[in-house]
Amino acid sequence: MAILNELSEFRRPIAINLANRPTPSNCEDCGARHNGLCEALTEDELAFLARSAQRITLAPGTVFVEEGEKAAYFYNINQGNVRLFKSLPDGRRQITGFSGPGHFLGLAAGEDNAFSAEAMDSVKLCRFSRASLMAVFEELPVLERKLLGVVMHELVLAQQQMLLLGRKTAIERIASFLLSWAVRLEMCPAGGLPAANSVLKLPLSRTDLADYLGLTIETVSRSLSQLKRDGMIDIPNIHEIILLRPRTLSEIAEAAV
Amino acid sequence: MAILNELSEFRRPIAINLANRPTPSNCEDCGARHNGLCEALTEDELAFLARSAQRITLAPGTVFVEEGEKAAYFYNINQGNVRLFKSLPDGRRQITGFSGPGHFLGLAAGEDNAFSAEAMDSVKLCRFSRASLMAVFEELPVLERKLLGVVMHELVLAQQQMLLLGRKTAIERIASFLLSWAVRLEMCPAGGLPAANSVLKLPLSRTDLADYLGLTIETVSRSLSQLKRDGMIDIPNIHEIILLRPRTLSEIAEAAV
C-alpha cells in the first residue's frame, strides 16, 4: 500500500504544539484574522515555505510524532484533527492539546520530541524537515517573530490548563472546556461568551475528553449529564452539545463566588 | 520610602514566564551553558539591552505582575526568586512556575498579562518597557530566535506539569518535583539523576509546593513524611531535602510498572 509506505517515514518526527490561533481576535500585525501560522503569512512567504514541503495523508489513529524520538520534522495541518499527548509507562495518558486545520505543529525545544501526536481522523498535512525550517528562518526572519507569537499563545493556553487540572472541580473543568472549545471554533472571542443555544461540535470521544481534563470517562459523562439536568446544556447526540446558558456556564467555569 | 515609590510603578506589568534554561546542557548555538536570556546573549547584545533597562529592587511578597492588567513591561531577574501563578475568584491558586536569577519574565501573548508574579524574597531585576523590547527586536533579530528557544522550553515544562497535574498521584508528584528541582539547581542534566545523598535547597513554603503540585499542604507534608519513612529522602530541616535514593525516586516519579 502506498499510504503505508508514506506512513513508515513518520517514525521519528517533531515535538511542540504550535496550534491554535496566536491571537483570537484580529492580528495586531496584519489586521487580518488568522487561524495558524500559514494564515499569518503572506502569499510570497507561503510560496517559499511550500517549496520544501511534502504533502501527506494520514489514516485515523496514526501516531506520527512519538515522544522521546529524535525531532526531525515539523508540520502544518491542512485537514483533520490531531491530539497531542504525553503518557506514563503504565498507560495513563494526558492530552496536552488538540491541533486542527491551519495549525502548526512541531519544533522541538531540544533534540527529542516532548510529546506524541496522533491523527484523530483522516489528516492531511504538509511536512517540512528541520533543516528546511532553519533555511526558511534565514530567508524569512519575520517567521521567527510570528512563531514566537504562536508559541507564546500556546503557553498561555497551557497555563490555563494547569489551573484547570490543578485546582478546578469536575463540573468546572467541563464548563471551562465547553467555553474554550467555543472559542476554538470561533464562536466567540477569547474571554467572551458564545450566543445562547449555540451548537458545539465535538469531534472527540469521551475518552479524549477525560484524558484532556484529567478525569475518568465516567466522571465526564456524569458531569455532562448533570449540566444537562440543570438546564445548562442539551446533548442531542454524543458529538454535539447545545450551550443553553453560556453565561451561567461561564460562572461555573471561573468559579465566581 | 524610596522603595515604596519605586514599587508603585509596578501596578500593571507583564505576562509570560520565559524562565528556566532553554536547554539544560550546552547550548547548540553557542556551545556555552546559559541560565536564561541574558546568559544567551553576547556582551554587545547585553549592552544594547542595558541601555533601556531600569534596575529595581522588590520587597518579599510584592506582586509586580497582575493577571488581567495591561502588559507594559518585561523583566530579567538578577537576584531572588519569583512565583508565577493564576488564581480563581474564590482564592484557589495554581502556581505555574518559578523564576530565579538569570531568568526572563514577561512578554504577553496578547494585550494583557495571563498570570501574576510575586517576589518570594528580596528580588532585584531589570525592567524594560514593551516598546523598548520591540526596538531591541529591530536591532537584534537574533534575539527573537533565542527567545523562541526559551519559550519553547517553557512550553515543554508546562506540558510535563500538565501530565503531573492531570494524571499523577500525590507521591508521584512530590517525587517528580524533587527531581525536577534538582535539574533546576543544575545538580544533574534533564532526564538524568542527581547523585545519591544530594542536598536539595527548597526556598519554598509548603503552601507554594501545594499550589504548584495541585495538592493541599497536608498532603504535601504527609507525602514527604512517607518518602522519609520509606528511606527515599531525609529532611534535616524544612527547606532542605536529602535525596537518599534518586534512582528509586525516579521510578516513583515516572510510575514505572
Add this chain to the structure above:
DNA sequence: ACGCGGCCTTGATCCATATCAAAAAATACC
C-alpha cells in the same frame, strides 16, 4: 528566657472522584 504567632506535621473524618459492574445507545460489520 519567655511567650506569641506563623508554619508544619499528624490524626480523624468526610467527600469528590475513581473503580467496578451492568444496562443502554451508538456504530460497525455481515
Add this chain to the structure above:
DNA sequence: GGTATTTTTTGATATGGATCAAGGCCGCGT
C-alpha cells in the same frame, strides 16, 4: 436489516486526598 462490537451512560461501592482539628516546632520580639 439484523447482529456483533464498541462507546456511553448509569448505578453501587471504594478510596485518595481534602477538610477539620490538634499539637509541635521554630523564629521573633520583648
